[in-house]
Amino acid sequence: MHTPLANIGExxxxxxxxxxxxxxxxxxxxxxxxxxxxxxxxPNEKVLVSTDMLVEKIHFDLSYMPLKHLGYKAVAVNxxxxxxxxxxxxxxxxxxxxxxxxxVEALDELYAGIFAACEAYQVDLVGGDTTSSAxxxxxxxxxxxxxxxxxxxxxxxxxxxxxLCVTGDLGGAYLGLTLLxxxxxxxxxxxxxxxxxxxxxxxxxxxxxxxxxxxxxxxLAELGIIPTAMIDIxxxxxxxxxHLCKESGLGAVLFEDKLPIDKxxxxxxxxxxxxxxxxxxxxxxxxxxxxxxxxxxxxxxIKNHEDISTIGYMQKDTAINLVSRNNQVLPLTAQxxxxx
Amino acid sequence: MHTPLANIGExxxxxxxxxxxxxxxxxxxxxxxxxxxxxxxxPNEKVLVSTDMLVEKIHFDLSYMPLKHLGYKAVAVNxxxxxxxxxxxxxxxxxxxxxxxxxVEALDELYAGIFAACEAYQVDLVGGDTTSSAxxxxxxxxxxxxxxxxxxxxxxxxxxxxxLCVTGDLGGAYLGLTLLxxxxxxxxxxxxxxxxxxxxxxxxxxxxxxxxxxxxxxxLAELGIIPTAMIDIxxxxxxxxxHLCKESGLGAVLFEDKLPIDKxxxxxxxxxxxxxxxxxxxxxxxxxxxxxxxxxxxxxxIKNHEDISTIGYMQKDTAINLVSRNNQVLPLTAQxxxxx
Numbered sequence: 001m002h003t004p005l006a007n008i009g010e011x012x013x014x015x016x017x018x019x020x021x022x023x024x025x026x027x028x029x030x031x032x033x034x035x036x037x038x039x040x041x042x043p044n045e046k047v048l049v050s051t052d053m054l055v056e057k058i059h060f061d062l063s064y065m066p067l068k069h070l071g072y073k074a075v076a077v078n079x080x081x082x083x084x085x086x087x088x089x090x091x092x093x094x095x096x097x098x099x100x101x102x103x104v105e106a107l108d109e110l111y112a113g114i115f116a117a118c119e120a121y122q123v124d125l126v127g128g129d130t131t132s133s134a135x136x137x138x139x140x141x142x143x144x145x146x147x148x149x150x151x152x153x154x155x156x157x158x159x160x161x162x163x164l165c166v167t168g169d170l171g172g173a174y175l176g177l178t179l180l181x182x183x184x185x186x187x188x189x190x191x192x193x194x195x196x197x198x199x200x201x202x203x204x205x206x207x208x209x210x211x212x213x214x215x216x217x218x219x220l221a222e223l224g225i226i227p228t229a230m231i232d233i234x235x236x237x238x239x240x241x242x243h244l245c246k247e248s249g250l251g252a253v254l255f256e257d258k259l260p261i262d263k264x265x266x267x268x269x270x271x272x273x274x275x276x277x278x279x280x281x282x283x284x285x286x287x288x289x290x291x292x293x294x295x296x297x298x299x300x301x302i303k304n305h306e307d308i309s310t311i312g313y314m315q316k317d318t319a320i321n322l323v324s325r326n327n328q329v330l331p332l333t334a335q336x337x338x339x340x
Numbered sequence: 341m342h343t344p345l346a347n348i349g350e351x352x353x354x355x356x357x358x359x360x361x362x363x364x365x366x367x368x369x370x371x372x373x374x375x376x377x378x379x380x381x382x383p384n385e386k387v388l389v390s391t392d393m394l395v396e397k398i399h400f401d402l403s404y405m406p407l408k409h410l411g412y413k414a415v416a417v418n419x420x421x422x423x424x425x426x427x428x429x430x431x432x433x434x435x436x437x438x439x440x441x442x443x444v445e446a447l448d449e450l451y452a453g454i455f456a457a458c459e460a461y462q463v464d465l466v467g468g469d470t471t472s473s474a475x476x477x478x479x480x481x482x483x484x485x486x487x488x489x490x491x492x493x494x495x496x497x498x499x500x501x502x503x504l505c506v507t508g509d510l511g512g513a514y515l516g517l518t519l520l521x522x523x524x525x526x527x528x529x530x531x532x533x534x535x536x537x538x539x540x541x542x543x544x545x546x547x548x549x550x551x552x553x554x555x556x557x558x559x560l561a562e563l564g565i566i567p568t569a570m571i572d573i574x575x576x577x578x579x580x581x582x583h584l585c586k587e588s589g590l591g592a593v594l595f596e597d598k599l600p601i602d603k604x605x606x607x608x609x610x611x612x613x614x615x616x617x618x619x620x621x622x623x624x625x626x627x628x629x630x631x632x633x634x635x636x637x638x639x640x641x642i643k644n645h646e647d648i649s650t651i652g653y654m655q656k657d658t659a660i661n662l663v664s665r666n667n668q669v670l671p672l673t674a675q676x677x678x679x680x
Contacts, residue, residue: 029386029489030492030494033495033587034425034494034495034496035390035420035421035422035425035495035571035572036388036390036421036424036425036427036483036485037388037389037390038386038387038388038425039386039387039388040387040489041381041387042383043382046369046378046379046380047378047379047380047381047484048376048377048378048379049376049377049379049431049433049466049467049482049484050375050376050377050467051433051435051467051468051469051480051482052435052469053435053436053437053478053480055437055471055472055473055474056474057474058437058472058473059471080375081375082375084375084376085374085376085378087376093389093391093482095391095392095393095480096393097393097395097398097478126389127389127390127391128391129391129392129480131395131398132395132398133395133398133476133478134395134397134398134475134476135474135475135476136473136474136475136476138393138395138437138473138478138480140391140393140435140478140480142389142391142433142482143376144387144484145376149369149380152378154374155373155374155375156374230375231375232375247373
């Protein structure tokens with residue numbers, strides 16, 4: 001099926017989306033269908049808002065990114081920003097610029113992913129804008145969340161001796177992307193070749209369908225922990241540690257042997273690409289894990305948590321160092337991020 | 341000056357913007373600089389959210405759209421959506437996809453317009469995302485506003501006999517665009533030609549720098565009027581009347597001789613383009629005036645208002661008719677909007 005978008009028109013398209021946008025949150029008073037959505041929060045709760053834009057050929061490559069995964073990921077990366085404030089996402093708006101090469105079915109695929117993420121993170125789609133583009137797909141999502149004022153976690157409140165924690169494991173999304181790019185290159189050189197990606201399925205999934213760690217936000221609340229500072233890992237651990245340190249006016253010490261690296265990440269880094277797993281963990285972006293600091297007093301509550309690693313501590317000295325496996329002290333630097 | 345964006349990088353760019361983003365609203369608790377902005381509203385106030393995306397070559401042509409005006413307009417069209425809910429805008433987020441042909445100075449121009457609109461409408465810039473694009477400029481803005489729950493005006497609450505009102509005058513933005521396109525065409529055919537746009541400055545301004553009618557929202561509040569239904573005129577009066585009627589399950593009667601058409605709009609339509617001024621008023625988009633309905637009892641309060649015209653009334657019969665100057669009754673149709 002390839003139904004041109006012109007066949008259903010803008011309003012047909014909005015009706016289609018509106019029908020699928022079921023309400024999950026009582027703070028959604030009015031969703032899609034007027035000039036603006038109407039939201040409402042309890043007096044002691046604050047409203048959080050964040051926005052992320054994904055651009056074809058810059059952030060994703062449709063030759064290996066299924067549209068459904070793209071829709072899911074676009075929501076997840078936004079939800080991750082609300083999680084990084086210790087907040088709970090409530091609503092999203094989705095704006096799309098699409099060229100007319102997309103069919104109705106393709107958009108349905110994209111929205112299937114968006115709605116799957118809305119289910120997974122219990123957020124309501126409340127509005128958006130859909131327009132054509134001269135070339136390429138652009139997705140801009142804004143997420144609105146809530147948090148009690150005294151539970152909001154900023155980047156700048158870390159204290160000396162606070163423990164640096166990270167969720168999950170790192171470097172997987174970067175290796176997933178590297179694998180996909182290798183397969184694409186090989187496929188272009190030899191179209192008869194069968195893609196060899198099934199055996200790396202879990203790493204590829206880390207790239208194509210990352211999860212926001214909203215589960216950890218709920219668990220921290222249950223454990224009675226409010227992090228002193230928090231950020232999500234989109235550009236790579238090193239870059240995010242530098243952010244936390246800069247904003248808090250502190251330094252940090254990280255231990256290489258404490259970095260959470262999955263066995264598959266470790267093996268693929270070494271065997272397939274001959275790169276250091278530590279480099280992948282420090283500088284590979286898009287893991288969307290959470291990096292946060294907690295008071296020493298809270299250490300007992302998380303020390304046995306399967307999915308939280310303690311990787312170092314904050315210090316008054318503004319040096320930011322990595323202690324390597326052989327006990328060398330190296331300054332931590334971020335590869336940095338250059339989009340332009 | 342042409343400083344490549346790469347020279348200042350993403351963080352240099354964010355710092356630059358953050359410095360200019362002064363706080364205007366106490367509901368802005370934390371603006372730019374963390375994973376999300378933090379907003380707060382009084383318990384009896386609700387949060388409104390709307391989003392609009394502008395795409396180069398679809399919504400604007402940089403060959404005649406100055407970047408500063410583009411920035412202003414991008415904010416104004418979003419503010420207009422909050423006004424159309426009878427709300428007061430408070431914050432915006434701005435996401436940009438820009439190609440590397442843009443310089444730092446070009447972005448400064450764009451943001452000069454964005455900040456000018458932030459001043460004009462008293463909104464706070466609280467976040468956003470800036471990324472590169474493979475081709476073309478995309479601006480996605482989300483606006484967040486507030487309104488008391490019992491003062492929010494939807495599209496679906498118009499009642500039979502309610503009076504249809506429109507602010508300002510109509511058709512100017514469409515003629516402004518038509519003039520700009522003519523000048524561009526002539527310039528491309530004969531580059532030595534001097535553009536002849538100064539004598540049409542006010543119409544061109546309607547296209548390049550439209551204003552959201554937030555002033556009317558404040559005035560309606562002072563007059564003690566809560567419209568029964570409201571929508572902003574982005575696609576053209578006819579299209580918006582059809583929306584109000586459909587959502588409210590009603591019909592309407594409009595009077596051609598009541599349509600507010602400025603003298604310059606009238607003259608340029610006839611003399612320059614030989615088109616009907618009524619057609620411009622009904623189907624020309626982008627005026628960003630407000631279309632709303634009020635109870636008959638409120639008529640006295642607005643009948644002498646210089647900037648509000650009463651153009652017809654709502655009726656139970658679902659027919660939507662225009663009574664022409666020579667008393668013919670014609671069904672009102674919208675040219676419709678086809679982006680794809």
